[in-house]
Amino acid sequence: MRVGLFGLLGTGNLGNDGSLAAVLGHLRDEHPAARIEVFCSGPEDVMARHGVAAVPMNWNRAEYTTASRLTSIVRKGLGKVVDAFRTANWVRRQDVVIVPGMGVLETTLPLRPWGWPYSLFLLSLSGKLVRTKVVFLAVGAAVVADRANRTLLVGAARLAHYRSYRDEVSREALSAMGVDTSGDPVHTDLAFALPNPNPPVDKGVVGVGVMDYHGSNDDRARAARIHRDYVSGMTDFVRRLTEDGRVVRLFVGDQVDERVAERIIDAVGSRGVSVVHTSTLDELLFEMARVESVVASRYHNVLAAVKLGKPTVGVGYAAKSDALMAEMGLGDFCHSMRDLDVDRLVKQFTVLEESGPEVRAVLTRRNAEMSGRVERQLAELSAILRGER
Template identity: 55%
Template structure:
């Protein structure tokens, strides 16, 4: 039997650890269940993806400055030309594949600032190409929300309708797509793909608290007050970290995207304590290892929360979107949430005390919920095989695409 040609697609290798963790989970499944598959990527950081995961990769956008603000005529022209070139590039790439997988990520949402002609447009081109050439495009364990911006909503809705397979990382996402006019009758909900990654062994560091920070400026609808939201978030988080350090607690600052580095630097500078250090995490596995060694975690980014919860560590969410609330509820920690838009250091500290008092019970709950998540993800991968690889021969060895 001819080996299946499988593409993976998304903002992968671009510095977001959550996106790359979803890719790692899907590649693990492909290598175990479909070792004959020939795999390559169309992604944001092709050099990183090739170096880290050993698969050939092509740059997602023809214009290299796609996600930088275009302030000069040349940049504007380059972006405009890039939209036309990407129609041809994406179509040609899709046509070479039997299956294209979009692994996890919040590809159907706008919980962070987003322009319609960036990734939503790229996703639409992918799904339209799949429908045109008969390539099965699968949106696997993705996140979604109800989008208010009309151009973005139109592109996301159409892309979702054109996909051959859809599953979501929470019920909230499926409900949002249904509200935007997508028939979700056959779409299933499974835990985030990162829960399929192996949990590394812990190296306990008693007394340590991990604080996951984020370059947070609000959502796509908050552009007018983005600076105000960011200042409030940074001030409240800094005060919380300072209070922990004043009590002699060791604090490890975690990130989830390279853009979070300035927030870490600002907190380190403001607190000025040797007890507060920054973790050098290059993957979700690194984040899980940090979380597993801590007494407790307080985190903002969605995949910081995923890693802490999967590690079984009591976790408090600085919640910036409904997806964080849904995750915490599903894992049995719905009571431990604090709004990222209005961080009140005193109230956050009180919630943190309550979290630590219930530590033993919360660890028991998380162990139980993690076992359930593992079972559901096994079902997800079985369903994916049935939908995308009917009658596949599993006797070959994984080869790189040429």
């Protein structure tokens, strides 16, 4: 059996790489004879971390940098043509290609149509042409406003052999864009398949997840203001925690978030505040397991916190964060990143800590439900690999 995995993997996004780790773990346990190859944006990292064959998704390795000179613009254009043939050739060599989780059908962060949406469309189109099954496994989706991105992402979804979603919000979003999702199942995020660590908890320590946030794909004109307001608000929140005598650990979910964490420390000072440096979702889970409560922005920081049973305030930038918090019984502790109100955030955090025992009990029950959902999702994947679906 030849199994390919496809995505923006190995580039420092802990959530994406966690989804990859979950699927690889399942394949190695349940399908040890499968020959696995990953088509991704960071093949060197994937090979080093997971010991699997990996090849670059794009012929032009500068695909995700801004092209300013004529030569780089021409190289990008040429790369689009070359990638069409490279993708088809790679897909032809697989029996099944899995897109493992991730928010692959959304533009809640800035996205150009000829980047990821084009790559995903090439994958699904190639699968249809060469009769390789393309599987969108527990993916995230959101309604896409701009026509070019929407056309490519919806086209990719329609051409896939199988689609499942990490939440009902994602299925509804794809349905709203005209895709028939009536036969598509909803399970949960693949990260729930990863084991929970159990280190000692440092009492009273607060984990604060921060993000290099500049708004959505529709916010490019006001991205600088959105970013400034978010960083200012989170800095004020951390300052209030330290003034109250709390120890704060700053968490990131992508390499680019490191600069936001450093800016907060520069403004607040390093007394009682530190940055937790992690390079995998497993490492993030271990470090977050050591704090007592969490206020987090990036989706997979929120997921890690609730998965660990931590009382959590989710400072979200998209419906997926609110959906996850609601599913975990924490709907009253959602906060919009775009309308950050520090006074309200402090009040939410205070109520959260006062309700700690009750919140932990709810999270224990909900996590048991999520474990069952992700097991059913992986069982469906095995049925596809065996040719039963």
